[in-house]
Amino acid sequence: MTIPKVLTIAGSDTSGGAGIQADLKTFQELNVYGMTALTCVVTMDPQLWSHHVTPMSAELLESQLDTVLNGIGVTSAKTGMLSTVAIIDAVARKIEERPLEHFVVDPVMVCKGENEVLNPDTAEAILEKLVPKATVVTPNLFEASQLAKTAPIRTVEDMKNAAAKIHELGAKHVVIKGGGKLLHEKAVDLIYDGQEFELLESDRIETNYIHGAGCTFSAAITAELAKGADVRTAVKNAKAFVTAAIRHGFPINSFVGPTLHAAHRLYRD
Ligand SMILES: Nc1ncnc2c1ncn2[C@@H]1O[C@H](COP(=O)(O)OP(=O)(O)O)[C@@H](O)[C@H]1O
Ligand SMILES: Cc1ncc(COP(=O)(O)O)c(C=O)c1O
Numbered sequence: 001m002t003i004p005k006v007l008t009i010a011g012s013d014t015s016g017g018a019g020i021q022a023d024l025k026t027f028q029e030l031n032v033y034g035m036t037a038l039t040c041v042v043t044m045d046p047q048l049w050s051h052h053v054t055p056m057s058a059e060l061l062e063s064q065l066d067t068v069l070n071g072i073g074v075t076s077a078k079t080g081m082l083s084t085v086a087i088i089d090a091v092a093r094k095i096e097e098r099p100l101e102h103f104v105v106d107p108v109m110v111c112k113g114e115n116e117v118l119n120p121d122t123a124e125a126i127l128e129k130l131v132p133k134a135t136v137v138t139p140n141l142f143e144a145s146q147l148a149k150t151a152p153i154r155t156v157e158d159m160k161n162a163a164a165k166i167h168e169l170g171a172k173h174v175v176i177k178g179g180g181k182l183l184h185e186k187a188v189d190l191i192y193d194g195q196e197f198e199l200l201e202s203d204r205i206e207t208n209y210i211h212g213a214g215c216t217f218s219a220a221i222t223a224e225l226a227k228g229a230d231v232r233t234a235v236k237n238a239k240a241f242v243t244a245a246i247r248h249g250f251p252i253n254s255f256v257g258p259t260l261h262a263a264h265r266l267y268r269d
């Protein structure tokens with residue numbers, strides 16, 4: 001049996017629901033072999049749950065990328081939290097040396113529950129260096145407005161406008177996640193391939209337990225692409241996977257609740 005090999009280039013969420021942990025759990029659920037290149041470690045204050053990000057050195061990240069890209073080989077990779085410009089430069093360089101069949105860029109700029117951009121310099125570097133190489137880029141509403149340099153996105157029309165601008169930056173497919181924040185009764189995501197807009201709608205679930213939903217969604221897209229799906233099918237399957245995971249999200253303390261990565265397997269509702 002051959003199992004597709006995939007790579008996540010992302011940060012460690014010590015609480016286990018987002019970041020590299022969400023990616024690996026998703027890869028496992030979707031029957032692909034997951035490997036990692038760690039960019040940073042995120043820890044939380046036990047009393048206040050404020051986040052602290054400790055970056056890896058760019059050299060250490062490069063060694064991890066060499067291990068996987070040159071020592072093993074993958075067809076599909078995704079990025080998550082990239083904590084410094086040096087790290088983003090290193091990712092861009094390594095991907096240029098060894099082009100991938102599928103490169104999913106999840107342009108993580110914020111953590112849910114935190115209002116500030118992690119680092120404004122990294123937002124610009126992601127836009128310049130990684131988005132042009134992306135098979136799929138998966139911003140949430142805030143990240144889409146940063147990449148497209150538009151006002152806050154509130155409606156489906158705003159999403160379409162931002163998607164067209166992000167496509168012009170060079171991403172082959174743009175997937176903007178409306179999630180729970182759009183002025184809409186459904187959880188709407190938009191796919192744009194430069195030609196056609198397609199809206200994906202699912203029930204909007206009333207819950208606070210959505211930590212790591214974006215990581216889970218982009219990891220599922222990466223896994224589905226690695227198994228041979230076309231982009232639209234991969235995004236649709238990923239949406240079904242993350243919707244089930246959100247439906248069965250659960251609290252792990254008084255601050256945070258992750259999605260349940262096993263939901264698609266445990267509950268078929
Ligand atoms: N309340 C919700 N109900 C149903 N789906 C949701 C909800 N919130 C987010 N989603 C979906 O989860 C996925 C991740 O979106 P989102 O949570 O906006 O990303 P991020 O975690 O990057 O902010 C998207 O497919 C989005 O539509
Ligand atoms: C390491 C890491 N990556 C990514 C994220 C973003 O998570 P989400 O999938 O909720 O956008 C977080 C949020 O805490 C994180 O800690």
Ligand SMILES: [Mg+2]
Binds near residue numbers: 109140215
């Ligand atoms: Mg996100």
